[in-house]
Amino acid sequence: xxxxxxxxxxxxxxxxxxxxxxxxxxxxxxxxxxxxxxxxxxxxxxxxxxxxxxxxxxxxxxxxxxxxxxxxxxxxxxxxxxxxxxxxxxxxxxxxxxxxxxxxxxxxxxxxxxxxxxxxxxxxxxxxxxxxxxxxxxxxxxxxxxxxxxxxxxxxxxxxxxxxxxxxxxxxxxxxxxxxxxxxxxxxxxxxxxxxxxxxxxxxxxxxxxxxxxxxxxxxxxxxxxxxxxxxxxxxxxxxxxxxxxxxxxxxxxxxxxxxxxxxxxx
Numbered sequence: 001x002x003x004x005x006x007x008x009x010x011x012x013x014x015x016x017x018x019x020x021x022x023x024x025x026x027x028x029x030x031x032x033x034x035x036x037x038x039x040x041x042x043x044x045x046x047x048x049x050x051x052x053x054x055x056x057x058x059x060x061x062x063x064x065x066x067x068x069x070x071x072x073x074x075x076x077x078x079x080x081x082x083x084x085x086x087x088x089x090x091x092x093x094x095x096x097x098x099x100x101x102x103x104x105x106x107x108x109x110x111x112x113x114x115x116x117x118x119x120x121x122x123x124x125x126x127x128x129x130x131x132x133x134x135x136x137x138x139x140x141x142x143x144x145x146x147x148x149x150x151x152x153x154x155x156x157x158x159x160x161x162x163x164x165x166x167x168x169x170x171x172x173x174x175x176x177x178x179x180x181x182x183x184x185x186x187x188x189x190x191x192x193x194x195x196x197x198x199x200x201x202x203x204x205x206x207x208x209x210x211x212x213x214x215x216x217x218x219x220x221x222x223x224x225x226x227x228x229x230x231x232x233x234x235x236x237x238x239x240x241x242x243x244x245x246x247x248x249x250x251x252x253x254x255x256x257x258x259x260x261x262x263x264x265x266x267x
Contacts, residue, residue, distance in 0.1 A: 014074075016028065016073070016075060022202040022203065023203060026122065026258060027101055027120070027259065029202045029203055029204050029239075030122075030202075030204065030239050030258075031071065031073055031101050032201065033199070033201040033203075033206045034071055034099065034206060034241075035071055035073060035201075036180075036199065036202065036206075037181075037206045037208060038056060038069035038071060040176065040179060040180070040181050040199060041058060041069070041176070042058035042060055042069075044175055044181075045060035045170070045171065045173065046173075047059045047060040047067075053074075054073060054074050054077075054082050055071060055076075055086055056070065056071050056073060057070040057090065057096070058070070059089070059094060059096075064160060064162040064163045064166075065095035065097045065162075065265050065266070065267075066097060066158075067171065068090060068095065068096035068097065069096070069097055069099065070089070070090075070099070070266075071098075071099045071100075072098070072099070072100040072102060072104075075102050079105050079107065083110035083111075084110055086266065087110060087111050090266055094266075095265065095266055095267055096266040097263060097264075097265055098112060098263065098264040098265065098266060099241070099261060099263055100261060100262045100263075100264070101120065101259070102262070103262060104262050104264070111266060112264040112265065113264060114262075114263075114264055115264060116244075116262075117260040117261065117262050118241050118242055118243060119241070119242050119247065119257040119258070119259070119260050119261075120239065120241055120242075120257075120259050120260070120261050121241075121242050121247075121255040121256060121257055121258060122237055122238070122255065122258050123230055123250075123253065123254045123255045124237050124256075125234070125235065125236065125237055129253055129254040131224075132220050132223035132227055132252075133220060134219060134220035134223070135188065135220075136186040136187065136188050136193065136194060136216065136219060136221040136224055137186065137187045137188075138185070138187075138224055138228050139184070139186075140182060140184055140185075141177065141184065142177065143174070144169060146183075146185055147172040147173070147174060147177070147183060148168050148169050149185050149192035149195075150172055150183050150184075150185045150192065150195040151168065151169065151171050152168070153185065153193065153194060153195040153211055153213060154171070154172075154195055154209055154211045155171075156211075156213060157193075157195070157211035157212050157213045157214070158209075158211040180199060180200040180201060181197060181200075182198045182229070183195065183196075183209075184197070184198070184228040184229060184232075185225075186212075186224060188216055188219070188221070193212065193216035193221055194211065194212040194216055194221035194222060194224070194225045195209065195211050195225060196209060196210040196225035196226055196228060196229040197209040197229060198228075198229035198232035200232070200233050203236055203237075204237055204238065205229070205230065205233050205236055205238040205239070206240065207226060207230055207238055207239070207240040210222060210225060210229070210240075210246065212225070222246075223249050223252065226240075226249065226250065226253060227253060230253060241261060242255075242257075
């Protein structure tokens with residue numbers, strides 16, 4: 001039997017080296033794909049994107065936490081130092097969501113508040129499920145007016161009350177869909193009532209910003225928009241970070257729970 005013990009001085013791959021293929025593991029792919037999503041939103045918003053050794057921090061230019069994503073990109077050697085660096089990156093006036101694919105210690109002494117442990121979910125390409133039925137008409141947002149409609153639904157339906165005072169079109173600027181991001185809008189009687197976004201990176205489709213107005217709930221709008229984003233690039237698996245309320249919808253679409261991540265917020 002061949003010994004599995006490493007030779008003296010041999011380097012042992014951890015899975016989080018910068019030059020490693022993202023496909024080394026599903027979780028690594030998911031992290032890299034979400035970093036790309038955060039970078040795309042920040043770039044479209046003319047914001048600032050910081051990449052450090054163990055985290056990235058995207059500042060979209062507004063005070064809302066959902067405009068500002070920080071992601072822990074490898075297991076930190078010193079959690080306190082990483083938490084302090086993230087808080088410093090945003091300064092005193094901007095909120096931010098801090099996403100960690102790894103279990104974290106208590107980061108509240110560093111000014112962060114625990115949001116929860118949402119599941120990271122995957123829908124493999126081998127999954128076969130029927131497209132959800134709905135009376136909502138789903139269209140891709142390809143121009144400024146459609147993107148502004150998607151933004152309005154996101155602010156009101158998510159909801160994102162701290163984005164309500166932003167000028168229309170400040171979040172979903174037209175060039176957000178110039179690259180590997182697609183935005184979809186659901187219409188009922190000509191009115192935008194639901195939205196979702198898809199972003200392709202690291203061999204995965206990231207599904208994000210699923211929102212439905214209260215007036216349209218119970219009509220399959222959320223499932224239909226999630227499906228549009230999920231199948232935006234049908235040749236690759238789709239992933240998302242689920243809310244507790246959204247999990248049953250995603251499971252019916254073929255998503256599997258992989259692991260729980262941890263979310264903190266910088267108020």
